[in-house]
Amino acid sequence: MNKIGITALVPPELIFACGAAPFDVNNVIPASRKYPGNKLCAWTAIWKEMLIKKEITVDSLIVVAGGDCHNALVDGQKAAMSGIPTHFFFYPFDGDLEYLESQLHRLSGFLGGIRSPEVLKKIQELKKQGQMLDKKRCRGKLSSAEAFRILISFSDLTGDLAGFSRAISALEEKDIDVRNRVALIGVPPIYHDFHEVAQTLGLHIVFDELPYEFIRHGGCDIKEMARDYCGYTFAMPLESRIDFLKKELRKRKVDAVIHYTQFACHHMLEDEVLREKLDYPLLTIQGDLPGNTPQQIKLRLEAFREMLDRL
Amino acid sequence: MIGLDLGSTAAKMVWIESGEIKFRITPAHNWKELVEGIDGDEIISTGYFRNSVPHRASLTELTAAVYGVRHYFPDAEVIVDIGGQDTKVIDVRNNNFIINDKCSAGTGAFLEFVANYFRIGLEELGPMHLNARRIPDINNTCGVFALSEMISQLVGGYSKEEVIAGMHYAFARRISHMVPEARSIVLIGGTVKNEGMVAALRNILEKEVLIPDEPQIINALGALEYYS
Structure with missing residues (x-):
């Protein structure tokens, strides 16, 4: 089975249906302890460097270059120049269904066409299980760290549907004292222990914005996928994303919001708008290089929790 | 009871005596001198190194600042x-x-x-x-x-x-x-x-x-x- 690197959300069901295994190149970064030389955002710089140095080996690469990560367009080309067969995938900004459908057909063509349509149903089932886990975490029946580890892996389903299904089944229910219900919005933190640290400091993350996108889209054919993935909020105008966030935050009864921003990522520019439009106590933090959650970030989290306790 | 702020450059200790605020300040590396003879149970710590000292309770300097400033303003x-x-x-x-x-x-x-x-x-x-x-x-x-x-x-x-x-x-x-x-x-x-x-x-x-x-x-x- 060919291993296909993906740099952001690309419908993994389509890659599996084309007889290949997706591999989200971001998922190795938080524990990588890599410090790239020439960088803006460390996420893209590290996967680019690891791909070029063949520390991540893939048969081909799909770069999401439109509608999400802008740095990936350049770092993806650098990876392509090193000889990796690369396809550039673009989401429509305006929700143009036909455009996304054509993008998915082009992607399918790059991957050699759909060969195993039967996996589409199976993945839909797995995503339903993901949504159940998300609800359990929200009810305090699952730790936010365990839930995050599984939900973030829905971008590529670890390239192994059977193994991933087993990992989901192995999760055990718990009773967690959920005091400060926090939504984590923005790109995922580059620190591998962020959810554990937040939990230790008394903040229970009940919503992870991007991983939630990984479990809520799907489809049993390209038409359905196009319809569904057109609602991928990170690719949509900011106002649509904010409307969606407001609904999710209300539904999850969150007390506060943490906006994680990544150094040199264009999403940082959204912070002032999110602060203005989301009517919750909001902590903005900025990460740069991977590793443990630094002391400076811990101080902010602890002070934020103390502030919530005072409310 | 004392309030102890262990910052990156200075250690500050505050206590109340006959209703009056008393304090001592030393360079951060001398912080042990400040708390000599004081039981950890008597210390409420804050500052960057708040968790490095025995304490009854600790809080971040951000929250401490709010409470401290409220005293005067x-x-x-x-x-x-x-x-x-x-x-x-x-x-x-x-x-x-x-x-x-x-x-x-x-x-x-x-x-x-x-x-x-x-x-x-x-x-x-x-x-x-x-x-x-x-x-x-x-x-x-x-x-x-x-x-x-x-x-x-x-x-x-x-x-x-x-x-x-x-x-x-x-x-x-x-x-x-x-x-x-x-x-x-x-x-x-x-x-x-x-x-x-x-x-x-x-x-x-x-x-x-x-x-x-x-x-x-x-x-x-x-x-x-x-x-x-």
């Missing part, structure tokens, strides 16, 4: 805490805070850098500023590069006093970007003892600037008040 809107290694701006009205701990410009460390360059004590910076007749423009927002700009101004004919005043203004401008709209602000932290720095901040911020009598002990006092 119950209606405080915004607190600016200029510490040795970072600057924190707390908007008490909406429980918001910003911390600059990535760049030395805008922290006490930057002023220490300037004092070291001139081979003078930190406490001399303020009085020297007040003797400046002109204030040169020092625009660099990076502490290290500001030093080369400072040297250029010296070579260009400005006096040591004037260049120091220019540095205080550069520092104040850096901090002003972090301060939200407010009627007044409360300045705390060791750096606030520098009257040149305060003069520059008053000028740049164009707001009512309030300073408690002992700005360096506010977080230690806040830790104590938080627990009381």
Whole structure:
């Protein structure tokens, strides 16, 4: 089975249906302890460097270059120049269904066409299980760290549907004292222990914005996928994303919001708008290089929790 | 019970005796001397090293600042805490805070850098500023590069006093970007003892600037008040 690197959300069901295994190149970064030389955002710089140095080996690469990560367009080309067969995938900004459908057909063509349509149903089932886990975490029946580890892996389903299904089944229910219900919005933190640290400091993350996108889209054919993935909020105008966030935050009864921003990522520019439009106590933090959650970030989290306790 | 603020450059201890606020301050590395003979159960700690000392309770310096400032200014809107290694701006009205701990410009460390360059004590910076007749423009927002700009101004004919005043203004401008709209602000932290720095901040911020009598002990006092 060919291993296909993906740099952001690309419908993994389509890659599996084309007889290949997706591999989200971001998922190795938080524990990588890599410090790239020439960088803006460390996420893209590290996967680019690891791909070029063949520390991540893939048969081909799909770069999401439109509608999400802008740095990936350049770092993806650098990876392509090193000889990796690369396809550039673009989401429509305006929700143009036909455009996304054509993008998915082009992607399918790059991957050699759909060969195993039967996996589409199976993945839909797995995503339903993901949504159940998300609800359990929200009810305090699952730790936010365990839930995050599984939900973030829905971008590529670890390239192994059977193994991933087993990992989901192995999760055990718990009773967690959920005091400060926090939504984590923005790109995922580059620190591998962020959810554990937040939990230790008394903040229970009940919503992870991007991983939630990984479990809520799907489809049993390209038409359905196009319809569904057109609602991928990170690719949509900011106002649509904010409307969606407001609904999710209300539904999850969150007390506060943490906006994680990544150094040199264009999403940082959204912070002032999110602060203005989301009517919750909001902590903005900025990460740069991977590793443990630094002391400076811990101080902010602890002070934020103390502030919530005072409310 | 004592409030103990173990910061990056100084350790501050506060206790109440016959209703009066008493305090002691030592360099951070001497903090053990401060608490000699005091049981950990008597200590409410705050500051960067708050968890390195035995304590009954600990809290972050951001929360301690809110409680400490409230003692002197119950209606405080915004607190600016200029510490040795970072600057924190707390908007008490909406429980918001910003911390600059990535760049030395805008922290006490930057002023220490300037004092070291001139081979003078930190406490001399303020009085020297007040003797400046002109204030040169020092625009660099990076502490290290500001030093080369400072040297250029010296070579260009400005006096040591004037260049120091220019540095205080550069520092104040850096901090002003972090301060939200407010009627007044409360300045705390060791750096606030520098009257040149305060003069520059008053000028740049164009707001009512309030300073408690002992700005360096506010977080230690806040830790104590938080627990009381």
